Amino acid sequence: MSEATTWNRIQSSPGTMVGIAIVLLHATVAFLAPWIAPYEATSIVGFPMLPIGTPDFLLGTDNIGRDYLSRLMMGGRTSMFVALVAISGSMAGASFLAISAAYLGGHYDDFVMRIVDTMLAIPGILFVALIVTGFGRSEAVLIFAIGFSYMPGAIRVIRSHALTIVPLGYVQAARLRGMSVFRIFLRELLPNCIEIITVEFALRMSSSILAVSALSFLGLGISPPTPDWGLMIAEAVKTIYAAPMLVLLPSLLISTLVVGLNLASDGLANAMGLDAARGLN
């Protein structure tokens, strides 16, 4: 399918365009936050628990007097960064393992798939908990744990797509021409799996942002004082009776970001003739 028709289909679906707009808006704010946030997000600048609409503090302050608007603006950056790095690495590794397993087959394929089965039997949240218990909380640990736990599912999906490409004429022709395994991988197989890899990337991006914020909420993810929506919610829950808005505002932001990402990736999958729901295994 050519680039043009995919893009046309994306454009003709209003849901997808809304999704892309939401994601772009979030990404822009996150990117510009250090310059446009009115205050330093980690420093105490006013009285604690000021209500929304206080002059100089548009969205009030949190329980120790940090500007809430600044914290909200900065609060998506770390989870977006962690998710982006983790999923990029994860998809690169998964693509390599999945396509090579599909092409080479045999014991190598068996070996990779048994590892995948093993990983799929371990619930992601427990895997992360195990890693965090041992290595402590840090962004690097989080990136590793998230990236690793998203690999097996992606390997399954990409491999089953690659298996349909391996027997095709042009791959066999390349092999008969004496093209090296490495070149066949790079020139014939990878380009023909790029659509499914893109969709996997988009789907897992949104799911990993959910995961990072849930882990931060649970105290297994990003650690304070870094401003983060999940952490901010965990913090604000302590004062939920006095100031429910402190819970609701970050909740709204994390939810809109994930809704946007899912709308966009769903539309992307549809435009490429894939079903997003089927890609989620």
Add this chain to the structure above:
Amino acid sequence: MLMALVRRLTLSFLILFMVAVFVFVATEVLPGDAIDVYLSADDLAVMSDADIEEMRQRFGLDRPAWVRFWEWFSGAIFGDLGKTLIDGNDIVDLIWHPLLNSVILGAIITAFTLPTAFIIGSITGYKRGSRTDGAVSTLTLVGYSIPDFVIGNVLIILFAVWLAFFPAVILVFSNASTSELLAVSLLPALTVIIGHVAHQSRLLRAGFIETMNSEFVERARLSGLPEKWVVFRHALPASIIPMLNSLALYISGLLAGLVVVERVFGYPGLGRELIEAVARREVNVVQGITFWSASFIIFMNLLADFAIIALDPRVRSAKSA
């Protein structure tokens, strides 16, 4: 067919063993060993090397890794997960009641989620492209996009803060009676159900659409069977298969959901125990919970595989061939 069953069974045991190796190795490669987790910097400052060596022997950490692995693994599959590092309590005793509580909550959620998702998924799948489908699909997308902890907290704000129907935080002991637990599990269950119904109904919708487009449904239609018969007798049973195939993911997701809501509502379950164990760096407890959960998933997957073999004639013949 018998061969297919035996093959699945052997594979399940292999995977169980590999999970055990993985869980064990993951904690083995950690920087330092249980002693370093157990002792604080202050302890280390006053203890001599001989003291530490003596402790290492007491914990049995001086023996080779494979001996300790075998001891742990043979205990774990027969229901003994060893002792906690800090106070030496039996891990199974520690997690038993929370485990049961989580099973109750998980069962309530599943009993609600699967039938509801089945109905929504098949209706939207059947009426694909219609206005109903569009509206419901958008709703389910939003439903599974909103994090569990957001839904939970919004429910708390709605029902506990603004309306004051429920207390926000549950105060029951982990060995509370079932009826007591049922009473407090309403909001936690609802929280997880919202996201899971949304996700599962999308899966079922996709499966249903795929089956409706498949050759055997086409044949059934062409042979003049009434539409109702085609849908209920042919399409629906087959569209359960993708759902069964992703059972491991459903359980993983359910577990993640439970961990989150137990934290949000203070429900005395396994998830809460897990988070506390991580905070205390009780590697053994996390290890045990992980291994048992994985074993449960492997077992359920095996059942699902048997169900698929029974449901799908194509798999039946392909696997036994």
